[in-house]
Amino acid sequence: MSPWTITVLLVVLGGLWSLAAHLQDASRARQGDHHRLPPGPRGLPILGNLLMLGDFPHHTFRQLAKKYGPIMYIRLGLVRTMVVSSPQVAKLFLNTHDLVFASRPYNMVMHIIAYGNKGIAFSPYGPYWRNVRKLCTIQLLSAAKVDSLKHMRKEEVGLFVRLLKDHSGVVVDVSAKVGSLIEDMTYWLLIGSKVDRFNLKPVVQEAFILIGAFNLADYIPCLGSFDLQGLTRRMKAIGKVFDEFLEKIIDEHIQDAKNRQNNHKDDFIDVMLLLMKESQNATDEQGYMIDRTNIKAIILDILVAAMDTSIVTVEWALSELLRHPKVLEKLQEELRDKVGMDRVVEEEDLVKLNYLDMVVKEVMRLHPVAPLLAPRESMEDITINGYHIPKKSRVIINAWAIQRDPIVWSDNAEEFLPERFIDNNNIDIRRRDYQFIPFGSGRRGCPGIHLGLVVVKLVLAQMVHCFDWELPNGMSPDDLDMTEKFGLTVARASHLLAIPTYRL
Numbered sequence: 001m002s003p004w005t006i007t008v009l010l011v012v013l014g015g016l017w018s019l020a021a022h023l024q025d026a027s028r029a030r031q032g033d034h035h036r037l038p039p040g041p042r043g044l045p046i047l048g049n050l051l052m053l054g055d056f057p058h059h060t061f062r063q064l065a066k067k068y069g070p071i072m073y074i075r076l077g078l079v080r081t082m083v084v085s086s087p088q089v090a091k092l093f094l095n096t097h098d099l100v101f102a103s104r105p106y107n108m109v110m111h112i113i114a115y116g117n118k119g120i121a122f123s124p125y126g127p128y129w130r131n132v133r134k135l136c137t138i139q140l141l142s143a144a145k146v147d148s149l150k151h152m153r154k155e156e157v158g159l160f161v162r163l164l165k166d167h168s169g170v171v172v173d174v175s176a177k178v179g180s181l182i183e184d185m186t187y188w189l190l191i192g193s194k195v196d197r198f199n200l201k202p203v204v205q206e207a208f209i210l211i212g213a214f215n216l217a218d219y220i221p222c223l224g225s226f227d228l229q230g231l232t233r234r235m236k237a238i239g240k241v242f243d244e245f246l247e248k249i250i251d252e253h254i255q256d257a258k259n260r261q262n263n264h265k266d267d268f269i270d271v272m273l274l275l276m277k278e279s280q281n282a283t284d285e286q287g288y289m290i291d292r293t294n295i296k297a298i299i300l301d302i303l304v305a306a307m308d309t310s311i312v313t314v315e316w317a318l319s320e321l322l323r324h325p326k327v328l329e330k331l332q333e334e335l336r337d338k339v340g341m342d343r344v345v346e347e348e349d350l351v352k353l354n355y356l357d358m359v360v361k362e363v364m365r366l367h368p369v370a371p372l373l374a375p376r377e378s379m380e381d382i383t384i385n386g387y388h389i390p391k392k393s394r395v396i397i398n399a400w401a402i403q404r405d406p407i408v409w410s411d412n413a414e415e416f417l418p419e420r421f422i423d424n425n426n427i428d429i430r431r432r433d434y435q436f437i438p439f440g441s442g443r444r445g446c447p448g449i450h451l452g453l454v455v456v457k458l459v460l461a462q463m464v465h466c467f468d469w470e471l472p473n474g475m476s477p478d479d480l481d482m483t484e485k486f487g488l489t490v491a492r493a494s495h496l497l498a499i500p501t502y503r504l
């Protein structure tokens with residue numbers, strides 16, 4: 001059979017499947033409450049509602065939710081999808097019935113580059129994910145482990161300040177500079193050195209593009225083998241580069257450990273190699289063991305989960321401060337009072353910087369880096385708020401819409417106003433308040449919150465304490481372009497340019 005015949009056949013089969021799903025959904029809708037799907041817009045055969053998403057799906061979903069309500073049903077290709085848009089309903093999915101929604105849907109990119117999804121962030125719920133997540137939370141992301149690497153962050157931030165000082169009074173590409181700093185910090189954390197010698201940065205950028213790309217194969221799986229968008233070919237190419245790099249790095253770490261006199265273990269790979277050695281003879285009750293492939297997959301996953309999130313948050317934070325000079329001034333006052341003008345900010349200072357905490361929260365409220373969190377998948381049929389949610393439905397939580405909901409945040413929800421957190425200081429960034437969920441929540445919530453917040457606050461505090469900032473070419477704060485770019489994370493569409501002037 002020619003490839004063309006196979007394509008036609010698969011498209012026809014997909015069409016029939018989609019029609020059958022459509023008729024089944026319609027018949028469920030007519031049945032009693034028991035099988036009623038949530039309301040939602042009508043979709044096309046095969047494509048479902050894919051064409052409605054537009055450039056900013058989080059904006060589109062908010063508009064649609066105004067008509068269809070806080071649990072909405074759409075079909076993305078052949079995938080049944082529930083979109084959640086209120087804190088009350090988010091709580092039902094992320095807390096009350098968290099276990100049912102603790103899995104992730106299949107993701108082709110991560111399947112290809114992360115060794116059959118052996119990382120954490122995209123792997124399905126099960127003993128493997130539970131073990132790997134526990135391992136990372138305890139061994140790699142605990143407060144003690146994060147604190148033990150503060151000397152590295154201090155050194156990197158020191159270099160960054162010196163670099164900006166050399167550019168005092170001239171226009172700087174803030175996005176690129178902050179990106180470079182946080183990339184270096186992440187590599188230090190994971191592999192114990194910077195990666196310039198491997199020239200990995202363009203490959204990581206390509207990985208971000210591919211993971212953020214809208215891959216038809218995830219929604220209409222029968223099209224996967226045709227690689228219509230050319231994504232699979234690109235994924236395989238970067239998967240190969242990553243693999244060669246990770247193999248080299250692991251070999252170097254093993255060699256290094258042999259040569260080392262003391263037993264000092266520092267970066268993620270060191271810790272995992274130690275665990276691999278320990279687990280070689282002893283498997284745990286689920287028959288789970290760490291091997292080289294697991295280490296490579298986890299490193300890749302953490303790289304993806306950790307790097308862009310912190311970079312994008314700092315970028316939005318400085319953008320908002322440039323648009324709100326009074327807030328910037330107030331933050332500088334706090335730093336002057338609590339840190340003083342004769343030294344830089346240290347990590348120990350962060351706990352006493354209350355206004356900085358409010359500013360960061362407000363940035364994360366208006367600009368959650370993952371506005372739709374990461375998709376979940378239901379593991380069994382369940383009824384929520386009277387609606388039937390079939391097994392294997394994809395669940396999208398629109399954190400962006402929830403965090404801008406005027407019913408929750410009042411009429412000024414669209415304004416950047418850190419002071420709102422003075423009255424709402426009981427709002428907890430760590431999971432319990434479903435009106436504010438920039439790190440997600442529940443079993444699949446972000447395990448890197450502590451590290452993420454330390455990095456974001458330290459970098460931002462340093463930039464604001466050491467420098468005054470102004471926009472280039474006399475641009476007025478209101479003219480700063482705040483357009484978003486939707487992808488793996490939602491970053492600024494254009495790089496942030498600004499002029500630092502050293503002030504310490």
Ligand code: HEM
Binds near residue numbers: 369373442
């Ligand atoms: C400002 C920084 C960060 C933000 C805003 C952020 C946000 C998020 C969000 C929204 C999710 C999805 C949660 C859900 O589905 O409920 C997530 C998952 C995750 N994050 Fe973060 N993150 C940040 C930093 C980090 C760092 C520094 C690390 C690790 C070094 C990390 C590791 C992970 C992992 C492994 C997952 C997947 C968890 C799982 O599926 O079990 N994140 N993060």
